[in-house]
Amino acid sequence: MGKKLVMAQKRGETRALCLGVAMVLCAVITYYILGTTMLPLYQKSVWTQESMCHLIETNIRDQEHLEGKKVPQYPCLWVNVSSVGRWAVLYHTEDTRDRNQQALRKRDFQSHGCSRFSLQCSYIPGSLDNYQMARADVEKVRAKLHERRVFDCFSTTRENETSVLYQRLYGPQTLLFSLFWPTFLLTGGLLVIAMVKINQSLSILAAQK
Numbered sequence: 001m002g003k004k005l006v007m008a009q010k011r012g013e014t015r016a017l018c019l020g021v022a023m024v025l026c027a028v029i030t031y032y033i034l035g036t037t038m039l040p041l042y043q044k045s046v047w048t049q050e051s052m053c054h055l056i057e058t059n060i061r062d063q064e065h066l067e068g069k070k071v072p073q074y075p076c077l078w079v080n081v082s083s084v085g086r087w088a089v090l091y092h093t094e095d096t097r098d099r100n101q102q103a104l105r106k107r108d109f110q111s112h113g114c115s116r117f118s119l120q121c122s123y124i125p126g127s128l129d130n131y132q133m134a135r136a137d138v139e140k141v142r143a144k145l146h147e148r149r150v151f152d153c154f155s156t157t158r159e160n161e162t163s164v165l166y167q168r169l170y171g172p173q174t175l176l177f178s179l180f181w182p183t184f185l186l187t188g189g190l191l192v193i194a195m196v197k198i199n200q201s202l203s204i205l206a207a208q209k
Contacts, residue, residue: 017196023189030182038178041170045094046156053081053090053153053164058122058142060135074131075138079122079145081164083155088164090153092123092141097163099124122166 059078079090091097100120123141125134145151154165168174 013196013200016192020189020192020196023185023192027182027186027189030185034178034182038170038175042175045168045170046158047094047154047165047168049155049157051083051153051155053083053151055145055149056080056082058145060138060142074125074128075135076121077123077138077142078120081153083153083164088162089120090122090164090166092166093169094165095169096121096124097165
């Protein structure tokens, strides 16, 4: 009976130790992924200056080009604001601005200087399959902006920059939130391993007595 208890205890300790090691390994892998993907984007981000944006005007137009590909017609929200004493176009995130810049380059290459005004989308709806749902999404965002009128935004220290962001994809809060779970796994795994080792040490001391 005593041997069975000892064997059961050892099996439990082995499983707990494997669990702790697995948690630590998952945390290390997650840290590596974040360090090679999100951290460089956070370090390279130039949208670090917090400021206040005052809404000037908004407009909703229908677009047919996105990232150089033909897609079903979708509503495009354009927002004009004043920030740090100058006029600027408000973009939802860095991704929204990048998608606009890519579309501008492709349209300029294809049409040799076509008007850029028609391609500036401050907010692009997430789903483009259903026009009515996309239109409702854009109208909702537009209504929120008109309700607030003055809101926080992010700008860059670059001169002649006429763009500001409503929110950052790779800001400090996002980075800290992404680091929370791997830190939780690492801490939990180390605690499990430490508890197993302490239990083994106590068992050895009890056997020696």
